[in-house]
Amino acid sequence: MTGLRAVLFDTYGTLVDWRSSLLDELAAFGRARGLAQDWVAFLAAWKACYRPGMDAVNRDEAPWTTIEAIYERRLVELLRARAIEASPEDVQRLTRAWWRLRPWPDALPGLARLKMRYVIAPLSNASFAGMVNLAKFAGLPWDCVITAENARRYKPHADVYRTALGLLGLEAPEVMLAAAHNYDLAAAQALGLRTAFVPRPLEYGPGQTTDLVAEGKWDAVVDSVEELAAALSC
């Protein structure tokens, strides 16, 4: 792909399997306390705070708030509603479970190949610290870390993609976004970035109905990060 210099990655879902990792952490938390709880439903309710919390920031209805703070507030509400006792340390440990997520099997080998030829970085709605800690845990070999926190806006706000271009000192066609989510690619493409769709049909578990197919004319549609590396001659 002529002139391509950097490949940015959505991370939650695209590179790491947040759902099964978090279900393990929640189940372990429950077992240690002898709790009978539907953790699948609990996690769905927890994750449901993600978009509204970010949209409020993007619409200037809330001040800049990291995704951890949004998740932590929601977690406290959910635990309280279910009368589950948890210490502040429990709440922090569970919130930071978002920093301990397993990569999909193709992510690390694919990133290692891409890194030899391109600058690779996350472009995530995570906090900067969250993405640094996740990279350390999961072994994501980033050249640098860029997140919504650098723009103090959340994807798909244009400021996030523009901030990445500015920090990297690159023009939009020199940068590709790879993501498992069509909405993210649409926002990047609107600004001139190249796009790669990496569907993750199990991100939301066996019943997933969204983001199963490409909903736009993306530059690449691949089944794995390794396939993306091959498509980009790495």
Add this chain to the structure above:
Amino acid sequence: MTGLRAVLFDTYGTLVDWRSSLLDELAAFGRARGLAQDWVAFLAAWKACYRPGMDAVNRDEAPWTTIEAIYERRLVELLRARAIEASPEDVQRLTRAWWRLRPWPDALPGLARLKMRYVIAPLSNASFAGMVNLAKFAGLPWDCVITAENARRYKPHADVYRTALGLLGLEAPEVMLAAAHNYDLAAAQALGLRTAFVPRPLEYGPGQTTDLVAEGKWDAVVDSVEELAAALSC
């Protein structure tokens, strides 16, 4: 060192030998054009724009300007004053020689050891892109990149160190700055960061008179990044 989580590094001078690397590039540029020129004096005059250019930003006398833009402007002036012809491509290639600097011999092995236990990142007055490209060229194995550009202020302005703490989500005593320059350590220490002095007596060549000895009570004074790793039990 109890509670330490991250080690930040000044980069130009502390980790990479900018002077000998740039002298090689300037000499090669001159040889290819048959120029007789005192490149040592030329480089000293070029580097001399560094502090005034940054101070103007810190005093709000100039808008945010990356260090590359400051260097490029000064380079054009110096070439013109010496009647040296250079194309825009020449100017860009020479300016970006600041992205192609050799690490001191102890830097890479020391960083590799520190990375196993701590988050490691630059805290440089470079542009973000400059630091990303330098890391790629020199093999600096950063967990993330943080530069003055993230704060739009230059060290030793407190905003630069505070921005790093904010992005890393850490308190000052959890973070150490390692630098070859006493002024940088003094600013970090004033905010509560830990400090390590790594003198580089040849940074400015054989006649160097500054930063040869510790001028403050730094937490560590070491002769190399490998020695710092050992001091931090890595």
